[in-house]
Amino acid sequence: FDGSGNLIVVDFFNDCIRKVTSNLVSTLCGSPGNTGSNNGSGSAARFYAPSGICLENSTSALVADKNNNSIRRVNLSTGEVSTVISTGITSPNDVVVVGNSIFIIENTCIKVFNGTSVSLFCGNETTAGYTNATGNQARFEQLRQAVYSASGNCLYVTDEGNNVIRKITLNPAPTVDFSASPTSATVGQTIVLKENTLFGETFTWSITPANYT
Numbered sequence: 231f232d233g234s235g236n237l238i239v240v241d242f243f244n245d246c247i248r249k250v251t252s253n254l255v256s257t258l259c260g261s262p263g264n265t266g267s268n269n270g271s272g273s274a275a276r277f278y279a280p281s282g283i284c285l286e287n288s289t290s291a292l293v294a295d296k297n298n299n300s301i302r303r304v305n306l307s308t309g310e311v312s313t314v315i316s317t318g319i320t321s322p323n324d325v326v327v328v329g330n331s332i333f334i335i336e337n338t339c340i341k342v343f344n345g346t347s348v349s350l351f352c353g354n355e356t357t358a359g360y361t362n363a364t365g366n367q368a369r370f371e372q373l374r375q376a377v378y379s380a381s382g383n384c385l386y387v388t389d390e391g392n393n394v395i396r397k398i399t400l401n402p403a404p405t406v407d408f409s410a411s412p413t414s415a416t417v418g419q420t421i422v423l424k425e426n427t428l429f430g431e432t433f434t435w436s437i438t439p440a441n442y443t
Contacts, residue, residue: 232289232291244260245262245264259277261275265297271310280295291304292327301313302314324375326376326385327378331343340353371390385397
């Protein structure tokens with residue numbers, strides 16, 4: 231719902247964005263049955279299989295434009311459409327805004343846009359499966375829609391191919407990258423500590439054995 235209480239929906243098969251006010255349905259932007267990627271206002275804009283939508287604020291929404299491999303921004307007051315992300319993503323099914331980050335839901339992975347570039351957040355771009363793990367060790371199959379839980383600081387995503395709902399924690403534990411052996415530390419070995427979370431958290435580090443230098 232937008233700030234005026236209108237329901238905003240993506241019309242996948244008609245390639246447009248619709249607005250529902252009470253029981254009145256209208257087309258906010260796009261042209262029913264006409265595909266494309268044009269930015270513009272109202273019926274001058276074009277989509278190609280819009281599949282997911284997320285409000286940025288009361289007057290702006292992001293749309294996962296699946297067959298255009300892009301994320302579009304819609305001004306809910308004017309119907310003006312612009313492109314936010316056009317590289318680094320493939321067939322997005324949904325999009326979720328969390329703070330300054332935009333999470334893009336693809337079939338087998340979730341990517342994140344930090345305002346500058348797109349990177350893999352979890353899963354694998356080409357390999358499907360079912361594995362609960364951190365980052366690129368996790369596996370999904372046919373992810374569809376996602377929702378953000380502020381109380382849990384996590385995403386809940388429908389994993390259609392595995393017939394389950396998956397929970398993705400947005401503050402995963404940081405990783406330790408051993409430049410030599412990851413299992414058997416030796417004196418003189420360099421250890422690089424990496425903090426891979428998106429939301430600044432403080433972590434306490436310890437190295438075993440205590441006399442390792």
